[in-house]
Amino acid sequence: xxxxxxxxxxxxxxxxxxxxxxxxxxxARRADSExxxxxxxxxxxxxxxPFTQIGQNFTRAHRAVDVQFNFGASSALADQIVAGNxxxxxxxxxxxxxxxxxxxxxxxxxAAVFARNRLxxxxxxxxxEGIRSLADLPAAGVISLCDLAVPCGKYAAQALEAAKVxxxxxxxxxxxxxxxxxxxxxxxxxxxxxxxxxxAKGAGARVATVxxxxxxxxxxxxxxxxxxxxxxxxxxxxFVAFLRGAKGxxxxxxxxxxxxx
Numbered sequence: 001x002x003x004x005x006x007x008x009x010x011x012x013x014x015x016x017x018x019x020x021x022x023x024x025x026x027x028a029r030r031a032d033s034e035x036x037x038x039x040x041x042x043x044x045x046x047x048x049x050p051f052t053q054i055g056q057n058f059t060r061a062h063r064a065v066d067v068q069f070n071f072g073a074s075s076a077l078a079d080q081i082v083a084g085n086x087x088x089x090x091x092x093x094x095x096x097x098x099x100x101x102x103x104x105x106x107x108x109x110x111a112a113v114f115a116r117n118r119l120x121x122x123x124x125x126x127x128x129e130g131i132r133s134l135a136d137l138p139a140a141g142v143i144s145l146c147d148l149a150v151p152c153g154k155y156a157a158q159a160l161e162a163a164k165v166x167x168x169x170x171x172x173x174x175x176x177x178x179x180x181x182x183x184x185x186x187x188x189x190x191x192x193x194x195x196x197x198x199x200a201k202g203a204g205a206r207v208a209t210v211x212x213x214x215x216x217x218x219x220x221x222x223x224x225x226x227x228x229x230x231x232x233x234x235x236x237x238x239f240v241a242f243l244r245g246a247k248g249x250x251x252x253x254x255x256x257x258x259x260x261x
Contacts, residue, residue: 035234038068039065040088041067042071042087042091043071043077043089044151044177045178046178046196057248057251058238073177074093074094074097074151075097075149075151078097078098086229088226088227089224089225089227089230093178094222095111096151096154106229107227109237111225113260114244114249115243115259116219116258117256118197118212118220120212121134121193122192122207123192123207123208123210127210128191134159135163137167138167140192142172143171143190144174144181144193145172146175146177146181147175159217181194186206186207196256198256201256
């Protein structure tokens with residue numbers, strides 16, 4: 001009888017395990033069912049690739065959730081939100097634009113830094129101009145830089161100023177965001193550009209990358225925050241938490257971002 005009881009117990013456990021694995025365990029479904037509805041995430045252009053994948057992972061974990069993205073320059077997105085854009089989450093490539101929204105009383109809480117980034121120089125494949133550092137840019141030809149109003153433009157200006165390098169404005173073409181700035185090189189409108197290291201990595205063989213040493217680099221900080229106007233605050237907060245969690249951090253690292261300090 002003892003042997004039969006043991007076998008029966010094991011069988012019941014196996015059946016229960018299969019039942020749970022098929023998604024019938026209410027305990028497994030409970031966490032998933034707590035979140036639902038749609039959220040709109042306004043995020044910096046440089047986050048396009050990782051956030052697209054993060055959104056897919058987040059919705060797989062929470063099947064009743066739909067995540068939509070509005071990508072653009074952080075400064076433009078902040079202006080849209082101030083003007084009444086109904087985003088749930090704002091993810092910026094700098095702190096300044098989050099502060100702008102905080103000063104306007106539009107944040108639901110404190111922003112959380114979820115990633116950092118470096119700058120890099122990109123050139124045409126093979127680096128035909130032989131660019132090795134920021135000091136080579138003034139004599140290289142047309143240089144693509146982000147507009148000074150957007151974070152990548154401000155970071156590039158800081159790096160050039162610290163290196164005591166001045167590129168004549170007449171030899172500069174400016175992009176409205178980091179993607180447009182990099183595209184100037186791939187479309188042969190510029191010989192080089194200063195962009196985020198993550199964008200340089202994402203461009204792959206379309207560009208050659210010149211790594212800037214830490215002493216000549218500027219670190220970009222990426223904060224995310226739930227907005228007061230969020231229509232789905234619980235899911236918005238969960239998305240921000242997901243960014244800082246193990247899965248979100250793994251994806252960001254794969255796309256060339258640094259962990260938050």
